[in-house]
Amino acid sequence: MPDPRRLKIGLSACFQYADPARPLFTGKTLQYVEQSIAHWIMSAGAMVVMVPCPTGETARGDVTLDHYAEWLDGVVMHGGADVWPGNYGEEPLRAEWVGDRIRDLYDLAVVKAFAQAGKPVFGVCRGLQLINVAFGGALYQDLQTQHPGALEHRNATTYDQHFHEINIVPGTHLAKLYPGQTRARVNSIHHQGIKRVAPDFVVEALSEPDGVPEAIRLQPAPGRGYIAATQWHPEFHKREMQTLDDTALLHDFLAACSAAQGQPRAAARQTKALRNRASELLRRALHREAHVKERSA
Numbered sequence: 099m100p101d102p103r104r105l106k107i108g109l110s111a112c113f114q115y116a117d118p119a120r121p122l123f124t125g126k127t128l129q130y131v132e133q134s135i136a137h138w139i140m141s142a143g144a145m146v147v148m149v150p151c152p153t154g155e156t157a158r159g160d161v162t163l164d165h166y167a168e169w170l171d172g173v174v175m176h177g178g179a180d181v182w183p184g185n186y187g188e189e190p191l192r193a194e195w196v197g198d199r200i201r202d203l204y205d206l207a208v209v210k211a212f213a214q215a216g217k218p219v220f221g222v223c224r225g226l227q228l229i230n231v232a233f234g235g236a237l238y239q240d241l242q243t244q245h246p247g248a249l250e251h252r253n254a255t256t257y258d259q260h261f262h263e264i265n266i267v268p269g270t271h272l273a274k275l276y277p278g279q280t281r282a283r284v285n286s287i288h289h290q291g292i293k294r295v296a297p298d299f300v301v302e303a304l305s306e307p308d309g310v311p312e313a314i315r316l317q318p319a320p321g322r323g324y325i326a327a328t329q330w331h332p333e334f335h336k337r338e339m340q341t342l343d344d345t346a347l348l349h350d351f352l353a354a355c356s357a358a359q360g361q362p363r364a365a366a367r368q369t370k371a372l373r374n375r376a377s378e379l380l381r382r383a384l385h386r387e388a389h390v391k392e393r394s395a
Contacts, residue, residue, distance in 0.1 A: 105144040105355050108166055108173035109136060110208050110225070111151060113201050127154060131176065135222065138333035139174060142348050144355075149173065151204045167211035172218040172324075172355035175205060175225030177331060180290055186236040195239045195290075206232050213323060218354040221327030223288055226314060229327050233316075235296035240289050241310065248308045252289045258334045261341065262286050263306040264313075271326075272302035272313055275346040282342040284312065284330035291329065303328075324354040 111129040118125045129150050136146045149166045167173070182197035183190050190196045205228045212219050221229045227237055241248040253260040261283050266273050268280070276282070282303075292311040295301055303313035316325040332344035 105171045105352055106169070107139050107144045107146055107352075107355065108149040108170040108208075108212070109139065109146050110173065110176045110205055111148055112176055112178045113151075113198065113204075115200075127156075135174065135176060135331075135333040138344065138348065142352055144171075144352055149208060153204075163207050163211040164215070167215035167217055170212075170217065171359060172220070172351065173208060173212045174351075175209065175219065175221040175228060175327070177223035177225060177287075179224065180239075181224065181227050181231055181237060183237070183239050185231050186294075188236075188239065191239050191243075202228065202231075209325075213325065216323050217358055218324035218351060219326075220351045221325075222331055222333070223329060226327035226329050227288075227290055227292070229325060230292050230296045230299065230314060233296035233299065235292060235299070236294040237290050238293045241291050241308075242289065244293075245291070245308065245310065248310065249286075249305060251286045251291065251305070251310070258285050258287060258331065259339075260286050261339070264303045264330075264342075265306050266303050266313075267301060270300060270302040271315055271350075275350055276342070281306070283340055284328075284342050285334050285339075286329075287331060288329060298322075302326075305329075323358065324351070326351070 109131050112131065114128040114130070116125045116127050129148070131146075131148050139146050147166075147170060149163065149170075152161055152163060178198075179201060180195055180197035182199040182202050183195065184199070185202055205225075209219055209229060209232055219229070231237060238244045241251050249262055250260075251262070264282050264284050266276060266280055266282065273280075286305075292314070295311060295314060298317050298319075299314045300317050301311045301313070302315055304310065305312050310329070312329040314327055316322055328347065330342075332342075332347050335341050335344040
């Protein structure tokens with residue numbers, strides 16, 4: 099029997115859409131998690147539950163994301179596909195940067211549900227980008243082409259063995275988690291990045307030397323809960339890589355989840371703006387879909 103004292107942490111789903119050419123689950127939509135991030139959360143004794151998207155062509159029953167948010171103690175937002183540029187008011191500069199609008203809406207709804215329930219939210223890579231956009235920030239669609247002097251932030255060949263340095267911003271919560279450590283080495287597996295930081299969020303780390311935000315956190319204030327994110331993947335850390343030890347990040351998030359158990363509605367105030375943002379992004383998505391249908395008719 100599971101220990102009732104163990105934290106129950108949600109993990110957002112990744113999507114593979116119906117593919118008639120796939121030999122297994124032919125023509126079926128798959129929702130899944132990457133093994134490393136689940137094991138990362140479990141390494142501190144927490145139980146991991148994938149939070150499936152409750153909508154879609156096979157949807158049944160009345161279970162919602164709000165039910166998951168009420169039941170679970172916090173959520174980690176998974177890495178993955180690009181964020182659709184329309185979510186921050188831009189057209190895709192290239193077809194391959196169109197992102198995944200369906201997953202955007204799902205992820206946004208997950209963040210909204212957990213924030214509304216006062217449960218902590220931690221984002222990884224795409225999770226950082228989605229959180230930033232959800233709260234009113236914007237992204238570079240591609241750092242190499244839009245950010246002068248940008249480092250190579252993604253290398254398809256080396257993947258999680260591609261690294262760069264970061265500067266931890268003094269006085270931030272992240273700096274308190276790593277006292278005396280102003281620089282660190284992290285993995286880098288992304289080509290999009292933060293161009294404009296969302297209001298009420300503070301940057302806690304910057305890539306060196308190009309200054310791309312690598313960690314953000316919602317500034318503490320009455321009525322606000324714990325929302326933080328990193329551009330790097332802390333779950334890919336291994337000691338032999340000499341990258342920033344992930345332990346302090348994970349334990350800090352789980353401590354916030356534990357603390358939130360006694361005050362589940364602490365973050366309700368911050369979600370009004372997020373609800374408005376969700377409605378606006380959904381309106382944009384439906385508007386664009388209607389135009390696509392008109393052009394193809």
